[in-house]
Amino acid sequence: MTVEIVENTVDIPDDVNLTLQGNKVAVTGPNGKVERDFSHARLNISYTDSMFRVWAENPRKKEASLVNTLTSHVKNMVKGVTEGFTYYLKIVFIHFPMNFQVQGKKLIINNFIGEQEPRTAKILPGVEVKVDGDDIIVSGPDIEAVGQTAANIQQSTHIRNKDLRKFLDGIYVYKKE
Template sequence: MVKALHIAEKIVVPEGVTVEVEGSKVTVKGPKGTVSRDFSHARGVFIRLEDGAVIVETYVADRERKALVGSVAAHIRNMITGVTKGYRYKLKIIFSHFPISVVVDEKNRVVRIRNFMGEKSDRIAKIHGNVKVKVSGEDIVVEGVDIEEVGLTAASIERATRVTDRDRRVFMDGIYIYEKGEAS
């Protein structure tokens, strides 16, 4: 097995974005907001700033450490994209008989799904982190700067209407993610 002596990835920081590195904690600030992440789980991977770029590197790298360097660099790129453009997931409300109504409860940071398959009680999905959820007609739009929080919120809304005891080909009622990507 061959080990590389030095593996590094360079991420250029665009104008209007500031990156702070304190040990293994990275904070990215931009026009849309701030995202922080702790990479202390990535043992043997070092993160530093150099000439307007973030350098993610490791020494005496085996296959796992090379992959870890790529993963940490991808997370930092996602953080930069989040604070410059943001992330948006779109979900579609689909029903055949019982009209589903969706209400965003900002006070409790939850999404309430009413009258799903004729049920009397609400189904509840949690809104994670600093994410905005908007309902317009048959669409739900989830937006934020942290891709993980946006994805978790959209997935929890989709999971809240999951049906396991019926045939999905016949009973297609639910809320489904149909588009995800950058907000701008």
Template sequence: MPLCSSMTIKVPTDVECTINKRVVTVKGKKGTLVRDFSHAPLDITHANDTISVAVWFPRGKRNALPRTICSHIENMFKGVTYGFEYKMRLAYAHFPIAATVVDNNKAIEIRNFMHQIKTRRIECLPGVTIAMSTNVKDELILRGISIEDVSHTAARIHESLKVPNKDLRKFLDGCYVSSRGLQEQ
């Protein structure tokens, strides 16, 4: 059993990174992301243009902790450099779902889901914008620099359009993620 499990990653040249008491701040051309890793029992050090994450006396799940934290930091690098984009499609069998983007691309209102009168309003998390696609019918585009916030907003939209008390294999109406990745430049 090793005494220390560690991993190092390189900081890209166009990204500025600071670490203060396990709080990682990343600045890039798209914005700034701050993430607190104080809940994890590990050491994070920043020297030159590398970040080192180490866990002392790892056992079980703690052995995977350095790779997990490094992946989170790499996602922060990608977010402030390129940004993340999720595309969602509205799927319906008979009654067309009407979606409207409101509040300066910060919320979406969905009407006529399964021919219901109720209007569903889903707010985006801070830093996430939503837009309707211009060239593809019934497609939503979510953009932001934090992958957690973008994916959480997509999950909230998906969960708000679940069909209650029906067989989900038959009633496939809803909003589903069709593609995800980095924003196109």
């Protein structure tokens, strides 16, 4: 049995402005702007009367599943420019206290497990990083950039060649909003 049309829609709120040029979508709102290029997907995209619509005619399985993927991306873009995304990371150390500095687009971690050389984590564009006591707060309108920045920070304190049950020092994500 074949399906002739698979479609999905997203309602766009009044305080959000969505622009569509070809298959490039830009969403602006109170918290900023997020752009995304969907030209890799062979789907039809339209935007009229605060309704974003994605559909595929005579789709194969991958194209049909891509319809829901694209609408989820647009929903995340709308949520990001209205509410924003926030990741909370906890700083854990046993003996050597770590020091943090945000310099431009890098987070510099000093004195991690007593190392002399500082470790760095890349902060992606559009993401704000705040150090608040034993917490690091990563926030921004783009969910992928916020998540990747949090992952960069967590990976920069990964301990190698030691027993991870004993050496628990590091920075760990504990909450996502």
